[in-house]
Amino acid sequence: MTVDFSTLLAIVAMAVATVLTRLSGLLLARHVSLEGSRRNAIESIPPAVLMAVVAPTAFATGIAETIACAVTAVAALRLSMLVSVVLGVFCVALLRAVGI
Incomplete structure (x- = not known):
């Protein structure tokens, strides 16, 4: 497998941009009252x-995915994001297992 230099450079540049965006958000959040x-x-x-x-x-x-999306949307109104996503994934897996 060979790695093209321009591809590697693009990947590194995107990684640096992502890290800088996240760090700047953390630093700026200290100076904003919420x-x-x-x-x-x-x-x-x-x-x-x-x-x-x-x-x-x-x-x-x-239909299984549509129902799971609705369950995820309703769960996201009251529960944390992680719990909502896990609930949606569980729901679609269960609905597919029963053949819906």
């Missing part, structure tokens, strides 16, 4: 991202 509507806006980002990832699956696949 109260009231700002806090609510920040807390609504993870469920919104989850729905942006899950929604295409709900509309482009079978």
